[in-house]
Amino acid sequence: MNLAIEFENLSKNFGEKKAVDNLSLQVPEGSIFGFLGPNGAGKTTTVKMMLGLLRPDGGRGRVLNRDIGRESEAIRSKVGYVAEVQEMYRYMTVQEIISFCKPFYPHWNDLLVKKYLDFFQLPAREKIKSLSKGMKTQLALILGMAPEPELLVLDEPTSGLDTINRQEFLRIILEEIAVQGKTVFLSSHLLHDVERVADQVAILNQGKLIDIRPIDNLKTSVKKIRVVFQKDVPEELFSQPGIQSYTREENAYLLSVEDNLQEILNSLKKYPYFVLDIINQNLEEIFIEKVRRDQE
């Protein structure tokens, strides 16, 4: 499997605060990687290190087979980056910023730029400061896709868009990047967007990685089980691997399961029960529980 991104024990401190703490992860080529975490978890710091905009205090990283320390310029010419939109030059017009960005890249797809300027109906002569938040986001996406990047990195890209525009935004990323077999790194706290398009997810909290796996695997293995037994059962039943925690009320139990679902079910069924329900968990529910447990 070829990797688009590879971090090994990447760390960054701001004074006493460990913004990113020994982060190791791998992003397979051609995947859409959802990078999740609450605000302040270290997502943007990670993205900036990935692009050579911040120097790590420890660890190593490779992006598109280039070292993030020594070859960051080469990385930036091959990566499309959609940052939080406020960072664009406000005094430039739409056309000016396009002409400004173009010389930084070895490739630039003018047709694609025109196609999406028309599609979003962005006024070329208008100054950026007079654009709406949504229009700035759309412009940032165009600028990110124009270099025909091997990897598109998006940092909280859809925060300024309403629901309909967000889905359109995702569809364009799928069409222009993902369908072409290129990689997308989507850093966001908007779980709905990630849940729709990501095939891999990582959860970051307080600078540390607390989970990373295919989203299908996450949804298949992380469940809650509600079981009501007909009589008392031994407490050891709930200490088997895969059961993260449980709460009890009389003979009713609510189990949080992370793994070994089938084995756990089989062992529960050995005791007579009234109710045994498996409760599916969507990404938001999984995320909230994992972050909360991590903070305890």
Place this chain on the structure above:
Amino acid sequence: MWYYVDPHSGIPIYVQLKEQIKKAVATGLLTEGEQMPSVRELALQLTINPNTVAKVYQELEREGVIQTARGLGSFVAERRKDFGLQQEGSLDSALEKLMVEAYQLSVDADTLYERFVKKLTTWKDRLWKGVRDNEPGH
């Protein structure tokens, strides 16, 4: 055929899509030889990851539900004529699942039998067709 997935459900998108296509084939909404949308088309139509659609197609192909011809696309496969050991195993485990459900719902054998026959009647045309297709000369 109208495809639908709920990305925000706790059931993985690929499971939803796969079950939906299998059901559509079983109920005749998708017919033998009918062309499936391409991975690209379906991914964009549903706004989901193309890798997810590709995974569904791979699994459906392995299970003999669809067939992919290089350069031509994917098509709903002819129904398999080889009811062998492996298929017998799949059928048995599906039936077993039904029994387990029935037990947990406190359904007794008579009721289960009654419901089963009733359900079978509505599916008779589809299932009977399979038997006829398997006869030599057809």
